Amino acid sequence: MVLKVLVFLVLGSVVVKSQQQSFNDDVLGLIFFKAGLQDPNAKLQSWSEDDNDPCNWVGVQCDPTTYRVTELHLDGLSLSGHVGRGLLRLQFLQVVSLSNNNLTGAINSELSRIGSLQVLDLSGNAFSGSIPEEFFSQCGSLKSVSFARNNLSGQIPDSLSSCWGLAEFNLSYNQISGQLPSGIWFLRSLQSIDVYGNLLEGDIHEGIGNLYGLRHLNLGNNRFSGRLPEDIGSCSFLKYVDFSENYFSGSLPDSMRKLVSCTSINLRGNSLRGRVPSWIGELTSLESLDLSANQFYGRIPYSLGNLQSLKELNLSMNRFIDKVPSWMFSVSFDQVLQVLDLSSNGLYGEIPSKLGVLSSLVYFNMSMNRLFGSIPSTVGDLKAIQVIDLSDNLLNGSIPSDIGGAVSLKVLMLQRNILSGKIPTQIVNCSSLTTLILSENNLSSSIPTAFPDLSNLVYVDLSSNDLTGSLPKELANLSQLVFFNISHNHLHGELPLGGFFNTIPISSMFGNPLLCGSIVNRSCPAVHPKPIVLNPNSSDSIDGPSRNHHGKEIVLSISTLIAIGAAAFIVIGVIAITLLNIHVRSVSRSAAALMLSGAEDFICSPTNDPKYGKLVMFSGDADFVPGANALLNKDCEIGHGGFGVVYRTLLRDGRAVAIKKLTVSSLIKSNLESEREVQTLGKVRHQNLVALEGYYWTPSLQLLINEFVPSGNLCKHLHEGPDGSCLSWQQRFNIILGMAKGLAYLHQMNIIHYNLKPTNILIDNSGEAKVGDYGLARLLPTLDRCVLSSKIQSALGYMAPEFACKTVKITEKCDVYGFGVLVLEVITGKRPVEYMEDDVVVLTDMVRGALGDGKVEECVDGRLRNKLPAEEAISVIKLGLICASQVPSSRPDMEEVVNILKRIQCPSNGNG
Missing domain, CATH: 3.30.200.20 (Phosphorylase Kinase; domain 1)
Incomplete structure (x- = not known):
């Protein structure tokens, strides 16, 4: 009996000692790991080497029985530094999640040697370099790996193909190049593949059908080419498919009809062509279908009406030629549809009167088609609608008074139609309205007196109509306003005073000779200053397109206004320089x-x-x-x-x-x-x-x-070099594409440039464009627009119009505007604003007018004439004009711009 007790005590002592040793291993390993980190917010203060075990430390989870560390969660703690070898001591560690920190250096290949490790999440950091080949060669029990949103480059290691137990891997938003390892199509445990936003290329060979359990496949925004994989239908459990923004061609593979469990298919921005097959209606689980920006043609398949779960349908920017499908506006299609985009096709006919049955609709876009007839009065039944865009059609009749029933409406775009009648007073019921564009129609009567009640208005364009009467003085109370264009109408009387109207551009009022007030330099009611003579040989590029549209004659010169503006700039400059000198002396x-x-x-x-x-x-x-x-x-x-x-x-x-x-x-x-x-x-x-x-x-x-960057900036190459060494078309196109890629990446990182101009675009020795001086405004305590404007006055002409309003949030769309102006400058060789003797030429207006007159080729830099592919150049010019749209919501995202540019350029084109 005594012997048994003695044995028990000895063995118990050994077990306790062994257990304490294990605890010390975990403590020491984590302390060693912490030593390689910087912890600015002291989040790891509870980690002490004097503790017997780390189970109460921040971010640490232990097994409740053995008290060994099994999980480490340190997400979003602003940690920096590198991931060292300390974690290798934690023998029972299953989960390591260090996402959304500032960790740097290379991926530590030894992490995969932690024998029990199942989940590794290093996403949202600043890791760089290539993924080590040996990392996946020792993947052991790994089931989930995420290196998303880092700065990784190089290729995906072939050793990934040996990770038989891997269920998901995420390498999205990096700079990984090369091809996908062909062996990954044999990893039958894979459920999720996400490589979105890299530089991957090549064909997707057959073999994907082996992944029977695949549920999530995202290959979007890369450089993949060839046909879509023919055997994709064998992945019968797929829920999410994204092949968008690549170079895929050919038609939709027939096997896709088997994806009956799929809820989202995104094929946007490829070169897919052919008719959309009727079997698309068999995918009854679909909630989102995006086939936009491809080359699909023919009719829109009637079978789409079978998709009762569909929330988003985007068929825009294709070649569909069809009568407006009435079945889309039937009760059977109204259950949950929120987004319907059929814009930029060849659709014709009237908008069905049953539009109102789409009661869940939030976004409705049928712009740039051939629609005629009137806008249905049932538009007022769309209580959830926020955006309606019917611009660039042949719609006639009046704007229905029932529009006031669309109480959630924020954006209404009806420009460039043949609408007549008056602006309905009921529109003031749309109290959330921020953007109203009714320009280039035949609207008459006066602006509703209650119009100023739309207190959220930011952007208003009523130009080129037949509006009469005076402007309500209360318009000056619209505190959000950044753009208000009433040019080329028949308005009269005194302009409002105060608010936005103290700085309204003179071009926004051209073509209304009976308007008066200090802004237009006309006394009210009948006392006029000495007439100003306009040089009959000069042209006002701002008025050009509108004059062609309505045959309205322009008689007002702006030479005096130029002089006033120049004097104002000189005064401001003197004040700025004086203040700067005072500051410099204080250093x-x-x-x-x-x-x-x-x-x-x-x-x-x-x-x-x-x-x-x-x-x-x-x-x-x-x-x-x-x-x-x-x-x-x-x-x-x-x-x-x-x-x-x-x-x-x-x-x-x-x-x-x-x-x-x-x-x-x-x-x-x-x-x-x-x-x-x-x-x-x-x-x-x-x-x-x-x-x-x-x-x-x-x-x-x-x-x-x-x-x-050694070869100077874009301004030097465009405007300061000798004619004989001017940039070729191919060089200019590459510069435009490079600028777009750089900005797209910045926006992906949630960084706005704020200060786009040619001197901030640098050119390296290989002709590659590099965007510089980005994000410096982030150093200011707040976005002080007065300070920021004074700092970037040299960017005049590149700044988006909404920048002038203090109350409007600056977004990435401001960069898109500046990019659009830069595109036009690169192609034309002209600066954004050029001051002539009796005139001011605004580049965007000049190009837009030339496009309307069918003479856009004349805008191309004369040194390039007969040396460029005209169709390519015109497409890029149109893209530049779209980017430089006055309406922020009309400008594309930079990712979209990159992919449009990829499609514009013909790979076999050797011009230049």
Whole structure:
């Protein structure tokens, strides 16, 4: 008995000791892991090496029986640094989730050696480099891997094909190139594949049908080509399919009819062609079907009416030629449909009177077709509708008064039709209305007196109609307004005073000779100043298209207005320069010495001394060459802009960098906040973006260290080079495509540029465009538009119209506008605004007018005449005009722009 007790005590002691040792392994492993991290918000403060076990630590989960660590969840804690080997000590670790942090470096290939690891999520960080080949060769028990939203490049390792137990992998939003490993089609455990937003290419070979359990397949926004996989129908459990924005061609494979469980199919933006087969109506589980921006033709299949669960149907930008399908507007199709987009096709006929039965409809677009007849009065029954776009058709009759019943309406676009009658007073019941475009119709009568009650209006265009009467003075109370165009009507009386109307552009009132007030320089009611003579040989490009539409004659010159505007700019410039000089004088003596003698002493000094500030390099070491190429040496200045002066200097390894000395030090956020913003910009890596290499920060001096791009900026290549060395068409197209790709990536990272102009588009030695100076406005504590406007005044002509309104949110669509102007500048070789002796030529208006007159080819840079594919050039010009639309909602996203450009360019075209 005594012997049994002794054995029990000895064995118990060994078990306790072994268990404590295990606990220590977990503690030590996590402490070792933490040592490689920076934790600015002290989220891991509870992690202490003195604890016996880590089960109460933040983000740690343990097995309730063994107290061994099984899961680690540290998502969104603003952690930075790298993932070291400490986690290898956690032998029972099953889940590692470190998403949405600022982790950098390469993917640690040893992580897959954790024998029990099943889930690894490193998404939303700044990991770079290639995925190590050996990572997947030791994938063990891995079931789920996500490296989404990082800066990974290179190819997908072939070793992925050996991960037999893998159920899902997500590599979306990276820069991964090459082809998909063919072996992945034999990983029968796969349920989800997501590689959206990379640079993958090649055909999708047959074999996908082996993945019987596949439920989610997203190959969108890559460079895949060839036909859609013929055996995709064998994936009978598929719920989500996205092949959008690639180069797929051919017709829809017949096997797709077997995807009866599928709820979403997105084939947008390819080169698919042929008739849409009637079996599409057999996919009765579909909730979303997007076939837009392809080359489908013929009739819209009647069988689509069988899709009773359909919420979104987008057939826009195809070649459907058909009478408007009446079955789409029947009771059997009204259950849940929220989005119906049939725009940019060849549909004709009247809009069915039963439009109102689509009671769930939120978005309705039938623009750019051949519709005629009147707008059905049942439009007022669409209580949930937010967007109606029927522009660019042949609709006649009046705008129905029942429109007031569409109480949720936000956007109404009816421009370029043949509508007549008056603007119904009931429209004021649409109290959420933000955008109203009724231009280029035959509307008459006066603007409703209750119109100012639409307090949410942002964008209004009533131009080129036959409106009469005076403007309600209460329009000045519309605080959200950024655009109000009433040009080319028959309005009279005094213009409203106050609010937006204090700064309304004169072009928004052209063609109304009886309007009066200080803005148009006409006294009210009958006292007029001395007439101004307009040069009969000059042309007002803004009025051109409208004059052709209505035959209205323009008699007003703007030479005086130019003089007034120029004087105002001079005054503003003098004030700005004076304030800037005052600020420069206030900079400390150390900053002045730094600028005159070079900054190597500051840069190389210890960062723990606040006197010297802080230097951070995102890649490599900061080792600068002293002497003539020292930082901020006046002789090395290469440019300046609204945010600062730029200098060129060399690192010891011979690599050149560009240093921007910010001149907004009194306006930027606190050092801590600014560093966070700069670190966010430091994560941005794309071949069409100028890389931010590092920064140097003190309270009075801020330097940004950028990649140096050797061949100058776009302005130099377009406007300053000799005629004999002008850019070819192919070079210009590549620059446009490069700009689009860079901006699309920025918007994907939720970064708005704010300051697009040719001097911020740099060209490298291979002719690749790189967008620079992005996101600098993020350093300001708020988006102060007065400050920001003064900083980017040189971007006049590139700024979207909504930028003028304080109360309107600035979105990515402002960048799209600037991009559209840049496209036109690249193709025409003309600046966005050119001042003539008695006239001002606005590039967008000039090109739009030439397009309306059928003379758009005359806008192309004369140095390119007879040296370019005309059809390609015209398509790009049209795209530029769409991007530079006055209405933000009419501008495409930059991802859409990239894919449209890919489709415009013929791969076999060798012109240039």
